Amino acid sequence: MRCFHHPDTVLHRPPQFLVRGQPKPVPEKPERVTAVLDALNRRGDRVEVAPDAGPAARAAVHSPEYLAFLETAHARWIKLPDASSAVIPNVHRGPDMLSYPVSVVGQAGYHMSDTACPIAEGTWAATRAASDCAVAAARAVASGEEPAAYALCRPPGHHAGRDMAGGFCYLNHAAIAAQEALRLLAGRGLPPRVAVFDVDVHHGNGTQAVFWERDDVFVVSIHADPSEFYPFMAGYGHERGAGRGEGFNLNMPLPLGTSEDDFLAAVRDGLASIGRFAPSLIVLSLGFDTFKDDPLAAFGVTTPGFGRLGRTVAEAGLPTVVVQEGGYAVDHLAANLTSFLNGFEAASTR
Ligand SMILES: [Zn+2]
Known part of the structure; x- marks a missing residue:
């Protein structure tokens, strides 16, 4: 498969984040990139460095204030x-706070939804490079050049909203890829309809928020029940979109401890809903934190199970942009991605 990475994605090295009030090492480590790159090279994939996508693709999803904050916050802090x-916030935005703050301390509170998205020296360079990977993969597929492409995005993106970081995420790479794909599909005279299918163990709350009032992007997320799992305040089944977007958001929360078979049954159901939407393209938010031995584990997916996931997604027969989201069992990432890609390609070539 054609794959895009960028050397700058390892530059994000925050020293710690807060869990239950305690500082802890960040499991979203640069070694994740090395592990995935090794796997791609061993498989013989066509791995390219993503070119600079330019600011317009990011600005199509994120607000100007937020982009300026991400770029400048660390140096100011x-x-x-x-x-x-x-940067870790010590104030938070509330519904009664009506003014945009000037101070970087205030802006950190305004733009960071939790304490799990610290901004260190290389954070902006890394997240910008990761979004370049997503845009390159979206362009390769939406232009009709490739049936599928993989973007090695790190840090991940699906918890980031239009003007909000959260849960290890800063720029929403899947949303940026979907938006860029829409632009190119329309240019080719194809129906500008994209599905984002999020199979990370966490709800893609940022992606949901970005497309909440949109009927041209159908967002489907399978994840651990947020009543007991991050992000706690989004991801419930009753959240279905609003305005023109009503009915174009589908959440499929599953209980903690869900087995591989039950997870894959939900994947088939999610794909059936996507089939009824009839998109021109799928953006797959692919997390490997559904793995049974992930440090954040909630589901029981095995390494061969990711092969079954790949086959199932490929059988939908749609052009697919694969965007890397979470997955923190670094020693198993290579095997899990290899299994996924082998399964995907076995079904694609049939
Ligand atoms: Zn996750």
């Missing part, structure tokens, strides 16, 4: 007296 080496 470390000039503050007694500041930590990474």
Whole structure:
């Protein structure tokens, strides 16, 4: 498969984040990139460095204030007296707060939904490079050049909203890919309809928020029940979109401890709904944190199970942009991605 990566995606190295009030090492490590690249090279995939996508693709999803904040926050933060080496908010935006703050401390609270998205020195470079990978993959597929492409995005993206970071995510690469694909599909005279299919173990709350009032992007997410799992405040079945987007958002929460067979049954149901929407293209938000031994595990998917996932998605027969989301069992990432891609390609070539 044609794959896109960028060397800058390893530059994001936040020292810690807060879990239940305690500082902990960030499991979203740069070694994830190395592990995945090794797997792609061993498989003999066509791996390319993503070119600079330019600012327009990011600006089609994210607000100007948020993009400026991501780019400048770290340099401004470390000039503050007694500041930590990474931006972590100590205020948060509430519904009664009506004004955009000037101070970087206020902006951190405005643009960061939790304490799991620290901004360190290389964060902007890494997340920008990751979105370049997603745009390159979207362009390869939406232009008709490739039936499928893989974007090695790191840090991940699906918890990031239009103007909000959260849960290890800064720019929403899947949303940026979907938006870019829509533009190219329309240019080719194809129906500008894209499905985002999120199979990470966490709900893709950022992607849901970006497309909440849109009927040209159908967002389907399979994830652990948010009543007991991050992001807690989104991902429930009753959230179906609003306005023109009503009915174009489908959440499929599953209980903690869901087996591989039950997860894959939900995947087939999700794809059946996507088939009825009849998109021109799928953006697959692919997380490997559904793996049974992931440090954030909630589901029981095995390494061969990711092969079954790949086959099932490919059998939908749609052009597919694969965007890497989570997956924190670094020692198993190579095997899990290899299994997924082998399964996907076995079904595609049939
Ligand atoms: Zn996840």
